[in-house]
Amino acid sequence: MQLVLEKRAERSNTIALVSPLIAIGLTIVTMTILFAILGKNPLLALHAYFIAPLTDSYSLQEIAVKATPLVMIAIGLSLCYLANAWNIGAEGQFLIGAVAGSWIAVKTQGTDAGPWVLPAMLVLAAAGGALYALIPAICKVKFGASEILTSLMLVYVADLFLDYLVRGPWRDPHGFNFPTTAEFDPVATVPLLIEGGRLHLGSIIALLVVAAAAILLGRTIKGFEIRVVGAAPRAARFGGFNSNQLVILTFAVSGALAGIAGIIEVAGPVGHLQPGISPGYGFTAIIVAFLGRLNPLGILIAGLFLALTFIGGEQAQIAMKIPLDVTKVFQGILLFYVLACDSLILYRFKLVLPNRQVARGTH
Amino acid sequence: MQAHQRMLDPTPNGLHSGESPLLQTLGLTKRYGDFLANDSIDIDIWPKQIHALLGENGAGKSTLVKAIYGLIQPSAGEIRWQGQPIMLSGPSEARSRGIGMVFQHFSLFDNLTVAENVALGLDGKESFKDMSARLEQVSKTYGLPLDPKREVWQLSVGERQRIEIVRALMQDPKFLILDEPTAVLTPQEADQLFIVLERLKAEGRAILYISHKLEEVKRLCDTATILRGGKKVDTCNPRLETAASLARMMVGGEIKEVKAAAGRKTTVPRLVVNDLSLAPGEAHGVRLEHISFELKGGEILGIAGVAGNGQDELFAALSGERLSKDPGTVVIEGIAAGHLSITQRRKLGAAFVPEERLGHGTAPRMKLSENALLTGHAASGMVHHGFIDTAATLKTVDRATETFDVRKAKRDPEAASLSGGNLQKFIVGREILRNPAVLVVSQPTWGVDAGAAAVIRQALLDLATAGAAVLVTSQDLDELAEIADRIAVMFHGHLSAPLATADATREKLGLLMGGSSLEPKEAAHAVGA
Numbered sequence: 001m002q003l004v005l006e007k008r009a010e011r012s013n014t015i016a017l018v019s020p021l022i023a024i025g026l027t028i029v030t031m032t033i034l035f036a037i038l039g040k041n042p043l044l045a046l047h048a049y050f051i052a053p054l055t056d057s058y059s060l061q062e063i064a065v066k067a068t069p070l071v072m073i074a075i076g077l078s079l080c081y082l083a084n085a086w087n088i089g090a091e092g093q094f095l096i097g098a099v100a101g102s103w104i105a106v107k108t109q110g111t112d113a114g115p116w117v118l119p120a121m122l123v124l125a126a127a128g129g130a131l132y133a134l135i136p137a138i139c140k141v142k143f144g145a146s147e148i149l150t151s152l153m154l155v156y157v158a159d160l161f162l163d164y165l166v167r168g169p170w171r172d173p174h175g176f177n178f179p180t181t182a183e184f185d186p187v188a189t190v191p192l193l194i195e196g197g198r199l200h201l202g203s204i205i206a207l208l209v210v211a212a213a214a215i216l217l218g219r220t221i222k223g224f225e226i227r228v229v230g231a232a233p234r235a236a237r238f239g240g241f242n243s244n245q246l247v248i249l250t251f252a253v254s255g256a257l258a259g260i261a262g263i264i265e266v267a268g269p270v271g272h273l274q275p276g277i278s279p280g281y282g283f284t285a286i287i288v289a290f291l292g293r294l295n296p297l298g299i300l301i302a303g304l305f306l307a308l309t310f311i312g313g314e315q316a317q318i319a320m321k322i323p324l325d326v327t328k329v330f331q332g333i334l335l336f337y338v339l340a341c342d343s344l345i346l347y348r349f350k351l352v353l354p355n356r357q358v359a360r361g362t363h
Numbered sequence: 364m365q366a367h368q369r370m371l372d373p374t375p376n377g378l379h380s381g382e383s384p385l386l387q388t389l390g391l392t393k394r395y396g397d398f399l400a401n402d403s404i405d406i407d408i409w410p411k412q413i414h415a416l417l418g419e420n421g422a423g424k425s426t427l428v429k430a431i432y433g434l435i436q437p438s439a440g441e442i443r444w445q446g447q448p449i450m451l452s453g454p455s456e457a458r459s460r461g462i463g464m465v466f467q468h469f470s471l472f473d474n475l476t477v478a479e480n481v482a483l484g485l486d487g488k489e490s491f492k493d494m495s496a497r498l499e500q501v502s503k504t505y506g507l508p509l510d511p512k513r514e515v516w517q518l519s520v521g522e523r524q525r526i527e528i529v530r531a532l533m534q535d536p537k538f539l540i541l542d543e544p545t546a547v548l549t550p551q552e553a554d555q556l557f558i559v560l561e562r563l564k565a566e567g568r569a570i571l572y573i574s575h576k577l578e579e580v581k582r583l584c585d586t587a588t589i590l591r592g593g594k595k596v597d598t599c600n601p602r603l604e605t606a607a608s609l610a611r612m613m614v615g616g617e618i619k620e621v622k623a624a625a626g627r628k629t630t631v632p633r634l635v636v637n638d639l640s641l642a643p644g645e646a647h648g649v650r651l652e653h654i655s656f657e658l659k660g661g662e663i664l665g666i667a668g669v670a671g672n673g674q675d676e677l678f679a680a681l682s683g684e685r686l687s688k689d690p691g692t693v694v695i696e697g698i699a700a701g702h703l704s705i706t707q708r709r710k711l712g713a714a715f716v717p718e719e720r721l722g723h724g725t726a727p728r729m730k731l732s733e734n735a736l737l738t739g740h741a742a743s744g745m746v747h748h749g750f751i752d753t754a755a756t757l758k759t760v761d762r763a764t765e766t767f768d769v770r771k772a773k774r775d776p777e778a779a780s781l782s783g784g785n786l787q788k789f790i791v792g793r794e795i796l797r798n799p800a801v802l803v804v805s806q807p808t809w810g811v812d813a814g815a816a817a818v819i820r821q822a823l824l825d826l827a828t829a830g831a832a833v834l835v836t837s838q839d840l841d842e843l844a845e846i847a848d849r850i851a852v853m854f855h856g857h858l859s860a861p862l863a864t865a866d867a868t869r870e871k872l873g874l875l876m877g878g879s880s881l882e883p884k885e886a887a888h889a890v891g892a
């Protein structure tokens with residue numbers, strides 16, 4: 001007996017819709033087993049992960065705060081992926097955006113610079129992220145270098161560059177030698193939406209980005225171009241669309257969005273530049289993009305869901321001493337299942353029984 | 364009921380071996396939403412028979428054979444194999460029972476050898492060496508010469524089809540289905556195929572044969588089942604029918620004659636090609652060598668030739684999918700356009716219909732309205748300030764549907780869900796409705812039924828009458844004779860000087876297609892040889 005994957009004659013639209021849900025279900029089953037192996041009560045652990053964070057306002061706000069960078073980055077990544085451009089380096093673009101925006105914050109520190117500072121930081125962060133993303137894009141278009149590798153490798157460059165800045169030139173002189181800049185001035189800080197709460201303006205920006213992406217993909221010729229280049233490259237060329245230009249464009253846009261997400265994180269929840277500003281947002285956003293079916297609304301929902309796992313992971317660590325890294329395991333398993341379930345849209349499982357095979361040979 | 368069926372089956376001489384048909388469908392139905400692609404079809408397949416399946420584009424022929432081959436699940440009805448009801452869960456099960464199928468679109472890997480391609484398509488677990496030996500044996504037995512070590516890209520369309528047939532035969536099928544096998548073959552290749560089919564029949568196998576070429580059906584087939592609008596409307600002996608009477612049964616009415624309007628006038632040159640040479644863009648392409656011609660408004664120029672002699676490369680150079688360094692090599696409407704993109708050429712008034720419908724002419728998984736936008740975005744008022752005017756794209760779909768009688772399950776389906784011929788009608792319609800000044804079209808009626816082919820050819824003639832310049836590449840010499848004013852032949856990247864259609868005899872074209880020239884000296888030499 002043999003289990004084989006067989007191509008479906010028709011694409012299954014039902015599976016296309018429910019595949020993320022199947023993936024989440026399978027992930028939860030796998031996690032249950034994992035918790036049991038770790039010697040934790042699976043039911044309590046799952047409760048801590050998925051239910052507890054939804055029960056108090058602080059956690060709810062925190063979910064929105066964590067979802068903000070995830071959604072913003074994932075929207076940019078979805079544009080790349082739709083166009084068949086594989087940007088894996090959003091984490092690096094996020095960090096470079098944070099650095100570029102922080103430059104103004106650091107330079108205007110303690111001066112009486114006006115309210116232009118924050119908008120200027122956002123613009124610079126976008127530019128920084130975009131330029132950084134253009135490196136792999138241009139290498140791909142000009143030299144045929146794999147954008148998957150180059151964009152990924154640039155993450156580590158960005159990480160070390162940030163490290164150098166906060167340990168060297170930008171270190172807070174009154175910071176007891178901690179590798180961090182001084183706390184940003186109020187004009188260089190993302191305003192809160194609720195006084196004394198956690199929710200900040202960045203979440204509104206993320207919602208605007210979602211809306212803009214929905215309009216771009218659904219209503220504009222540029223969005224059509226992105227979809228058709230990815231879905232049918234030869235037909236796209238026949239339509240007059242240039243896939244190289246699109247690689248450049250989608251990388252630039254996704255770099256810019258990651259950069260903005262970076263500076264919002266630094267100038268918002270964190271308040272200063274330091275290493276470790278991202279718990280891997282740029283990588284988790286890849287999962288968000290696929291779990292959300294590369295669809296803006298789907299990404300918004302998927303972003304909130306993955307933010308929940310971050311918060312849930314923290315609660316499970318506090319309440320049950322489950323290591324924080326289990327969250328990463330969870331996210332990895334989830335991506336695995338999402339991609340695996342997606343193949344069921346075009347393929348199906350089939351059991352081949354040996355007795356069905358007839359004797360062959362020409363007579 | 365069954366006895367009644369049997370009575371209607373006009374099998375010559377009542378030659379049925381065995382008591383029951385080899386394969387039988389009873390009330391086979393396939394529904395797509397509200398649309399009935401197959402509506403309660405009964406068909407009996409007997410051994411030792413070539414059974415034709417006829418019908419207009421979209422009549423449901425491919426749907427029926429896909430259900431028999433296990434590729435799609437019927438919504439209702441029954442399939443009986445040697446009298447026993449069966450449920451096929453997929454093609455591998457159909458193959459293991461003895462049902463083989465050769466698709467119109469080949470599934471071969473260009474960079475693999477013949478033997479490797481065959482190995483990939485077989486379910487068995489025999490060693491590669493045994494398989495290669497068996498491949499050679501089968502291909503020798505049936506007179507289908509194939510070199511197992513050649514890579515597929517080096518092979519002609521006919522040879523590629525041979526791989527598919529040999530692959531099917533290696534499973535020793537009792538029943539072989541061929542979906543439009545001759546649509547892409549030259550007449551000589553088709554003749555070779557018929558010999559093989561006759562032989563398979565003599566061996567006692569059953570064959571189900573789909574074709575739009577009624578003359579060859581008359582020549583080859585013992586029985587014909589005719590579908591119309593998803594229903595079986597008739598069963599007959601094609602040998603006792605004429606092509607016209609078969610066509611009438613398919614359409615349920617008369618087919619219009621293609622008429623060239625009298626007094627078509629040629630005007631100014633609209634498409635001029637000057638000494639165009641172009642290195643191939645792909646590893647296995649053909650180099651274009653010093654191609655020149657001039658095409659005036661009101662004129663149709665036909666390009667004949669065996670596929671793979673540079674027709675694809677010429678199409679790419681004319682459309683702007685490939686650019687040439689010298690702008691003057693391609694002149695559209697008096698403007699040097701060799702360096703212009705396909706979008707800019709469209710803005711100059713040119714329109715293009717490539718040979719391959721799915722993946723080149725359309726994005727298969729996108730809706731028809733989006734595929735209208737694919738070529739219409741530049742110059743058809745479908746985009747305002749970067750925003751898509753969905754109403755305008757849908758209007759194009761509706762107009763093409765109406766003008767060219769595109770049959771589909773709903774208003775705006777995915778391109779891939781259309782039957783082959785209906786998609787072709789949509790693509791041609793989409794371009795003609797833009798009122799182009801220059802239309803470059805490849806294989807306009809591949810896989811299109813007789814009625815629809817007439818509609819498309821008439822549309823090309825009407826377009827020329829309205830003043831457009833039309834360039835038609837086709838392997839079908841009858842088609843070129845019917846609509847072209849002049850015919851040129853493509854061979855090894857060279858284009859012959861065009862002949863007036865009246866002078867372009869089959870002999871002359873045949874010589875040119877084989878690479879000979881028509882110079883008197885050479886011709887004499889050819890006769891002497």
Ligand SMILES: Nc1ncnc2c1ncn2[C@@H]1O[C@H](COP(=O)(O)OP(=O)(O)OP(=O)(O)O)[C@@H](O)[C@H]1O
Nearest residue numbers: 395400420421422423424425426780781782783784
């Ligand atoms: N997946 C699908 N979804 C919706 N409609 C479909 C699908 N597949 C086929 N159809 C419809 O079923 C009808 C029959 O299609 P089919 O491919 O069987 O036609 P056909 O007789 O083979 O025509 P042709 O000669 O053009 O190949 C068509 O109108 C087509 O639009």
Ligand SMILES: [Mg+2]
Nearest residue numbers: 424425782783
């Ligand atoms: Mg068909």
